[in-house]
Amino acid sequence: MVPPPPFTEGIFPCSECHKEMRPNPTRRELKDEHADIQLKNHAEKERWCLDCHDMKNRDKLRLVSGEQIDFTESYRLCGQCHGDKYRDWRSGIHGKRTGQWNGKKQYLLCAHCHNPHNPRFKELQPMPPPMRPENIR
Amino acid sequence: MSDREEHDEHVFRLTRRKALKGLALGIGTMVLPAKDASASVWDSFFQKNFRELSRPERQKILARLEKEYSATYKKSVRVKDTPSPEGVLFGYGLDLSRCVGCRRCVYGCVTENNQSRDPQVHWIKVLRLSKERGVDLEHSEQYYNPATVPQEGYFYMPVQCQQCENPPCTKVCPVQATWKETDGIVVVDYNWCIGCRYCMAACPYGARHFNWKAPGLPAGEMNPETHYLGNRPRPVGVVEKCTFCMQRTREPDGKYPACVEVCPVGARKFGNLLDPTSEIRNVIENKRVFILKEDLNTQPKFYYFYSV
Ligand code: SF4
Ligand code: SF4
Numbered sequence: 001m002v003p004p005p006p007f008t009e010g011i012f013p014c015s016e017c018h019k020e021m022r023p024n025p026t027r028r029e030l031k032d033e034h035a036d037i038q039l040k041n042h043a044e045k046e047r048w049c050l051d052c053h054d055m056k057n058r059d060k061l062r063l064v065s066g067e068q069i070d071f072t073e074s075y076r077l078c079g080q081c082h083g084d085k086y087r088d089w090r091s092g093i094h095g096k097r098t099g100q101w102n103g104k105k106q107y108l109l110c111a112h113c114h115n116p117h118n119p120r121f122k123e124l125q126p127m128p129p130p131m132r133p134e135n136i137r
Numbered sequence: 138m139s140d141r142e143e144h145d146e147h148v149f150r151l152t153r154r155k156a157l158k159g160l161a162l163g164i165g166t167m168v169l170p171a172k173d174a175s176a177s178v179w180d181s182f183f184q185k186n187f188r189e190l191s192r193p194e195r196q197k198i199l200a201r202l203e204k205e206y207s208a209t210y211k212k213s214v215r216v217k218d219t220p221s222p223e224g225v226l227f228g229y230g231l232d233l234s235r236c237v238g239c240r241r242c243v244y245g246c247v248t249e250n251n252q253s254r255d256p257q258v259h260w261i262k263v264l265r266l267s268k269e270r271g272v273d274l275e276h277s278e279q280y281y282n283p284a285t286v287p288q289e290g291y292f293y294m295p296v297q298c299q300q301c302e303n304p305p306c307t308k309v310c311p312v313q314a315t316w317k318e319t320d321g322i323v324v325v326d327y328n329w330c331i332g333c334r335y336c337m338a339a340c341p342y343g344a345r346h347f348n349w350k351a352p353g354l355p356a357g358e359m360n361p362e363t364h365y366l367g368n369r370p371r372p373v374g375v376v377e378k379c380t381f382c383m384q385r386t387r388e389p390d391g392k393y394p395a396c397v398e399v400c401p402v403g404a405r406k407f408g409n410l411l412d413p414t415s416e417i418r419n420v421i422e423n424k425r426v427f428i429l430k431e432d433l434n435t436q437p438k439f440y441y442f443y444s445v
Contacts, residue, residue, distance in 0.1 A: 092416035096401075097403070
């Protein structure tokens with residue numbers, strides 16, 4: 001495993017702020033904090049924060065079963081809906097592995113490549129095209 | 138060794154001997170080392186085919202090359218000759234439903250494998266194809282250059298040496314300077330290659346590249362971890378190609394090829410085809426897979442697949 005993707009600077013542990021607050025389980029748009037986090041292309045009509053973030057322990061994620069898991073295990077959370085990708089990821093087809101083909105490997109987690117709140121892969125600038133033969137001297 | 142290979146070796150020995158004899162008579166057109174050439178230049182000129190060398194002879198050659206390269210590139214350069222690992226047949230997978238055509242692999246390869254920067258040599262070529270036409274190479278475009286990729290309506294197909302199980306390139310070499318090793322990697326002995334470029338004409342994938350000029354490889358960018366049959370610096374006038382990064386993959390701590398490591402979307406898969414638990418076997422057994430120009434019976438070990 002590689003270190004999990006970094007959090008926004010200064011945001012973890014979540015309990016740091018949340019321990020002073022009373023949890024509000026009502027589904028709503030967040031206005032004061034986390035206003036920058038927008039669920040996009042990710043079934044935003046059906047879901048909101050507390051479907052994945054645990055209400056009681058803010059430093060944990062939460063599976064449908066109620067089990068609390070660490071952020072380092074987020075792939076189990078993603079795998080609840082994306083079972084086919086989860087299977088492919090575990091067998092080395094989906095996602096990226098580095099290290100040794102015949103030994104120790106590092107597996108990138110879902111959130112290394114996909115922003116969990118807006119998971120569509122971001123477009124990239126391509127590296128320069130090859131030179132045309134007539135321009136190679 | 139099969140009869141066929143013995144026969145072939147016999148042929149190339151004769152051919153080389155004839156060539157040298159011709160030179161001795163002064164009718165050869167090959168360039169001889171200059172009169173004031175150093176002993177090492179003459180050494181390499183009379184070097185045997187790499188496969189015929191004894192262990193001590195090999196060691197001497199590797200040491201000579203290490204000394205030469207270290208002086209040229211001003212760093213300690215290693216030249217290995219690690220043989221094919223036992224029980225391994227390398228295979229490669231490329232996920233066409235993931236590749237975004239970003240060309241990170243092209244440049245990752247150049248850096249790892251000491252390709253010439255100027256004149257430019259690229260072992261990987263990324264083709265852009267339209268989704269409407271599908272895999273239609275006639276209509277592919279390799280010079281695409283939009284601000285961002287992937288572009289709507291297109292998919293991308295990187296092409297490099299397919300490490301054919303039945304390689305046409307090695308068969309046409311008049312001096313047997315190129316051959317397939319037991320791990321399936323097709324290699325070139327740059328010291329034996331005469332630069333006739335028959336193999337380039339024979340390869341249906343455009344995977345072989347010729348050094349028309351002395352490769353331009355800045356000392357600072359030279360990768361000093363090299364293999365004799367792989368990424369060591371090449372001289373002018375020889376053919377080169379992808380070797381599945383043998384300087385990495387053949388070691389006991391077999392690292393993934395550089396292109397696998399650099400691909401930002403994880404489209405590239407690599408492993409041992411003889412290991413039923415390997416990632417590459419998994420791909421072949423569970424996904425839709427195809428090989429390029431199957432009808433030519435080259436039997437590539439480079440599998441394009443669709444993960445979705
Ligand atoms: S680096 Fe990966 S995504 Fe980019 S062109 Fe190469 S194979 Fe495709
Ligand atoms: S792709 Fe071309 S260079 Fe590579 S093994 Fe096949 S014929 Fe030879």
